[in-house]
Amino acid sequence: MKYTMSVLVENHAGVLSKVSGLFSRRGFNIDSLAVGITEDPSISRMTIVVEGDEYIVEQLEKQLNKLIPVIKVKALEPNETIARTLSLIKVSTGKGKREDVMRISELMGARIVDVTGSTLTLEFSDTADRTETLENLLRPYGIKEIVRTGIIALEKGPNATRPSKRPQ
């Protein structure tokens, strides 16, 4: 099963390598990892998707918490989470395929961000599932290149994962 973890870390050089090093040496498999700064520029948020079971997730949470620059770790509930991935997809549009690709793009809600005589590049931000659907629809036309970000996720509703101090 896949689990999504939201991790707040101090925004220092070297923190990413501490976190990724932990994954490899404890034998956790990273599906995807995305990092960016938060509303507080001294803090970054990592969204990490891991493949595992409950034991793995519990261990991961505890081991991440042991890293000094890690401020907060939260495993996100799949049903209570908004998760998105951003993709750029370059599709061949030779031999009159352009219309088809444009229609698919419109249907799925992708934006066309670059046009050449023989290609269209689409920008698509959605769930991992819908991204896969779009890819499947475009594949027959010839996908030249794809780039996808790691998944980013936030809890639904008014709650926020904030840095909180654990009791002394």
Added chain:
Amino acid sequence: MTGALAMVKCLEQEGVRIAFGYPGAAICPFYDALIDSGIHHVLVRTEQNAAHAASGYARISGVPGVCIATSGPGATNLLTGIASAYMDSIPLVVITGQVRSDLLGRDVFQEADITGAAEPFTKHSYLVKRAGDIPRIFKEAFHIASTGRPGPVLIDIPIDVQKTEIPDFDYNIPVDIIGYKPRSLGNSLQIKKVIEALKECHRPILCAGGGVFSAKALDELRGFVEKCEIPVICTMMGIGLLPSDHPLNLGMLGSHGCVPANKAIRDADLVILAGARVGDRAVASPGQVAERAVVVHIDIDPAEIGKNMPAHIPIVGDLRLVLSELSKNCDWKAPAEWVEQVTDRKARYSKVEIHAIEGYVEPKSFMRTLSRKMESDAVLCADVGQNQIWSANNFAVRDGRFLTSGGMGTMGYSIPCAVGAKLASPKRQVCAVCGDGSFQMSMMELGTVCQEGLDLKIVIMHNTRLGMVRELQDRLYSCRHSAVYLDGSPDFVAVAKAYGIPAVAVSSNEEAESAIDDMLKNDGPFLMVCRISPDYPSL
């Protein structure tokens, strides 16, 4: 003031009296500033042993040990020592010099990415970029090393940062690390649950590990188990928490442990793990224990709970507080029938006769004699291999300590560890026991022993074999011995004498006994070589 002087001032402010190290170009500004301080520097013979000596010092003094090395090979040589301290949760502050910060990443002479290399073995590490950060970083490093679950913290400082002038030095700064707030108080509901579980159980035991030493909770442990009459087994890191002859102490468990301890955990219906991480050598099949018994796991590190053994009642907290809460609130006593059963078994096994061997020293009875003859607060530093097992199971600790590399099993640990232990507590007798293999991994430290004029006793269990591997090859590899014969070893007595250290070789229990008397009488270092049968087993 320069960054280097600020480093020294930080150490002074932390109350550091002794530091272990080995200089080099990239750490020269610091070494220069060190001359004018009151800190005594111990020059080891290889950097790895600076970390081991700092570890021995920390374990006896109860404060972080400090070790220092230069950049590149100096720093990488420290790694095994850092990793050994990390596995055994020993607080160290490790200082390394680094090449000039504008040259970082250019592969210049003696450059190594030591914060990167040490990442898996340090509790935390710093690469200092600005001299002004030195006081804060040192303060944080000592705080992180010594609180929560202790461990080594590395500070890597480029030479230009050491030379940079800082306007003012203020060490009176509060430590506030947003991601580091170790919990100390145990959850009171969980503590109540333990007391309820105790009342329902029939065959409780407590398994004590090195965490009890880290928490300085020896009195609390003893108070709790004596009040509730709970039998105690210990891990290798927990040896000495209770005196070996304490009626409730059943000895060390595990693959190299003793029968009374292993049978007790097999029969128990409630197991309290106190500061023990349930390593594979202590409990081979932790799942089975948890099926048979209610498992209570008390540890300051939440990540240890449930890692190796499923826990029914987890308690995260400082053992000193948790154990004293438990004894304060629990008026229950373990069923006398159970306590009798396990303590009788201990008494039976202790009566098993050990036979002398013609032409050799018998190591188990030797360790018993040694412990009897040493003072009650003596420190024994055991190395790794058969000598460790003979020591662990037969050296009776009274008010003293048993120090060894438990988690990492680092050969060569005993002599540098003993150097650190002796310097931490000069009045106590300190003895290092090693094999002929492990001695040769650290024998260069005889130089340190002489330079410091340490009254250190060293025993070599000389069986001309890497005995533990030999045993493994006998058992699992059809007695095909591969690379375990230590031919070509020097005459150890002559080596010691070359350093001016009195030494003697013995080959019978009687000779050994009188040599122990000479060794302990002798005011100063002494080396004793015991001839051990090459086929003699660990257990």
